[in-house]
Amino acid sequence: MSAFQDSSQGQGMPRLALIADRYNPFYILGHWSDGRFWVVALLAPAVILLALIVLYPLFYGLSLSVHEMRLTRPDLGTGFVGPKHFVAMLSDDVFWLAVRNTFLWVGIACVLEVGLGMISALALNRALPGLKVIAVLVLLPWFLPKVVAGNMWALMLDPRLGVLNDILVHLGILAQYKAWFSDPATAFGTAVVIEAWCGFPFFTLLFMAGLKGIPNELYEAASIDGATPMQRFRFVTLPMLRNVMLVAVILRVISLVNSPDLLLILTQGGPGHSTLVLSLYAFETAYRGFDFGYGSALAVVMLGILMLFTFLYVRASSVGRQA
Amino acid sequence: MIVGSARERRLWNVATYAIAGFFGLTALGPIVWLVLTSLKTEADIVTAQGVVYWPSTLTLANYRELWDQTDFPTLFRNSLSATTLTVVICLVVGTLAAYALSREAFRGRQPLLMGLLAIRMFPAVMQIIPLFIIMKAIGLLDTKLGLALAYASFLLPMFIWLMKGFFDDLPGELEEAARIDGCSRLGAMWRIALPVARNGILATTVLIAISAWNEFLFALMLTTGADTRTWPVGLQLMIGDFQLPWGLLAAGGVISIIPVVVLFAFVQGSMVRGLTEGATKG
Numbered sequence: 240m241s242a243f244q245d246s247s248q249g250q251g252m253p254r255l256a257l258i259a260d261r262y263n264p265f266y267i268l269g270h271w272s273d274g275r276f277w278v279v280a281l282l283a284p285a286v287i288l289l290a291l292i293v294l295y296p297l298f299y300g301l302s303l304s305v306h307e308m309r310l311t312r313p314d315l316g317t318g319f320v321g322p323k324h325f326v327a328m329l330s331d332d333v334f335w336l337a338v339r340n341t342f343l344w345v346g347i348a349c350v351l352e353v354g355l356g357m358i359s360a361l362a363l364n365r366a367l368p369g370l371k372v373i374a375v376l377v378l379l380p381w382f383l384p385k386v387v388a389g390n391m392w393a394l395m396l397d398p399r400l401g402v403l404n405d406i407l408v409h410l411g412i413l414a415q416y417k418a419w420f421s422d423p424a425t426a427f428g429t430a431v432v433i434e435a436w437c438g439f440p441f442f443t444l445l446f447m448a449g450l451k452g453i454p455n456e457l458y459e460a461a462s463i464d465g466a467t468p469m470q471r472f473r474f475v476t477l478p479m480l481r482n483v484m485l486v487a488v489i490l491r492v493i494s495l496v497n498s499p500d501l502l503l504i505l506t507q508g509g510p511g512h513s514t515l516v517l518s519l520y521a522f523e524t525a526y527r528g529f530d531f532g533y534g535s536a537l538a539v540v541m542l543g544i545l546m547l548f549t550f551l552y553v554r555a556s557s558v559g560r561q562a
Numbered sequence: 563m564i565v566g567s568a569r570e571r572r573l574w575n576v577a578t579y580a581i582a583g584f585f586g587l588t589a590l591g592p593i594v595w596l597v598l599t600s601l602k603t604e605a606d607i608v609t610a611q612g613v614v615y616w617p618s619t620l621t622l623a624n625y626r627e628l629w630d631q632t633d634f635p636t637l638f639r640n641s642l643s644a645t646t647l648t649v650v651i652c653l654v655v656g657t658l659a660a661y662a663l664s665r666e667a668f669r670g671r672q673p674l675l676m677g678l679l680a681i682r683m684f685p686a687v688m689q690i691i692p693l694f695i696i697m698k699a700i701g702l703l704d705t706k707l708g709l710a711l712a713y714a715s716f717l718l719p720m721f722i723w724l725m726k727g728f729f730d731d732l733p734g735e736l737e738e739a740a741r742i743d744g745c746s747r748l749g750a751m752w753r754i755a756l757p758v759a760r761n762g763i764l765a766t767t768v769l770i771a772i773s774a775w776n777e778f779l780f781a782l783m784l785t786t787g788a789d790t791r792t793w794p795v796g797l798q799l800m801i802g803d804f805q806l807p808w809g810l811l812a813a814g815g816v817i818s819i820i821p822v823v824v825l826f827a828f829v830q831g832s833m834v835r836g837l838t839e840g841a842t843k844g
């Protein structure tokens with residue numbers, strides 16, 4: 240190796256290499272990269288691409304929400320209609336039902352997930368043999384495709400063949416197999432639990448990372464002061480996890496409000512709109528109804544709700560921290 | 563966290579294992595059941611009475627039938643190319659941008675970073691409708707490139723944000739040393755920063771690949787033909803239109819999550835670090 244290097248740097252070689260370099264595209268690019276446009280060149284592809292696939296569609300979507308566009312009714316044209324769609328929402332019973340369902344859906348799922356995530360993280364964070372493996376396995380539901388997760392649960396809850404029905408009957412909890420998704424009384428609750436199953440590992444992941452950052456001295460000091468385990472959790476763990484919780488809840492609420500995937504697979508909003516959330520209503524309006532104007536208007540309302548939520552939640556959390 | 567007498571500690575340990583066991587079972591149980599179902603004969607799945615827990619015969623018939631007699635291989639290949647395209651776009655475009663955002667100081671850096679985060683907030687439907695219209699107009703609708711570009715609309719910002727975090731973790735001194743030794747800026751990035759950051763690049767790439775592989779909503783709206791349809795859409799349509807038997811459905815599910823599980827196992831350490839870092843730094 241060293242002999243090779245020596246020979247290549249022998250007499251006369253550097254000059255030859257220099258001449259060759261001048262025609263080497265990497266040399267030219269490298270020389271150019273020391274100039275003024277380096278940062279521009281690094282960022283330009285991303286900025287241009289995002290302008291084309293995010294910003295332009297975003298403004299297009301905003302403008303669609305005040306235009307008529309129904310692919311099934313070309314006779315209506317694509318003219319400007321002002322706030323027509325938003326006014327129509329006010330008297331749209333399905334819309335209000337979807338708003339109510341969205342709040343319930345996001346609220347219940349989030350509470351379940353934070354709870355499950357916290358309990359699992361507290362347990363899995365302890366330095367005991369075997370827990371590391373479980374901590375990795377617990378993350379799997381989060382990476383599972385919704386199409387597989389949804390249908391897997393549909394199979395387990397099937398009114399004729401479902402294994403969960405069978406187990407519940409054997410345990411004496413159920414008298415007979417139940418059609419979980421055909422009964423408006425149970426469809427919503429069942430779907431929320433499945434969503435929480437898919438989502439809780441996200442909180443486990445973030446809470447575990449947060450727990451690792453809490454210095455042990457805090458717990459020792461609390462113990463010396465005679466704090467019970469419950470008090471240590473209440474006065475050391477929870478306050479120290481506040482930042483992580485803030486970020487995790489915001490990210491999760493955004494994705495819960497925005498993605499109708501699981502409900503689209505499990506219930507399509509039924510029975511009788513009992514599991515219809517806003518994102519699903521907007522998607523179905525566009526996908527099945529081809530009413531792009533009204534669908535976009537619904538999406539704009541969702542965006543508004545999310546921006547309001549993020550603003551209020553961040554403010555409430557930072558006010559709480561100062562107190 | 564736990565301090566106290568030996569007896570108390572033992573109690574806590576038992577409780578810890580009980581909770582960990584519960585969560586392990588909850589997370590894995592359904593997946594195990596899916597695998598078991600995929601290996602059962604039709605007679606063991608659709609039974610006259612009661613559920614058959616352990617199959618009387620283990621068989622690969624479901625996998626064979628799915629692969630030979632349905633569109634599944636095509637769906638699988640379509641997903642593979644859409645995912646690959648998405649990864650290439652994000653990897654090339656995103657790595658450069660993330661490097662600039664991590665290493666260089668310039669006007670507009672902070673708004674750009676905030677903008678990348680805000681993109682997360684846009685409802686999928688708000689992107690899907692305009693993308694449908696635009697792509698239809700320029701002939702990208704129902705193409706793999708169109709789908710990959712649609713995926714990049716939410717995966718590229720995520721890629722840049724995560725990758726910037728990985729670059730931030732690396733000391734800039736290595737590149738400075740290379741610069742002093744006469745390396746160009748491009749050389750310092752290509753020969754020093756990228757090789758050193760390869761674990762982060764790999765983890766971020768895998769995360770993007772899994773997300774693109776799993777995606778359902780955009781694919782449902784933006785693909786219509788059998789030549790571009792991805793496996794989540796195809797599988798869901800087979801269930802709806804043809805009353806796909808449970809055994810085949812389970813086999814399809816298992817085949818589709820194998821790449822996810824393998825990739826996840828491969829880089830889970832770095833991936834977890836990348837995902838949690840942003841949130842825990844505060």
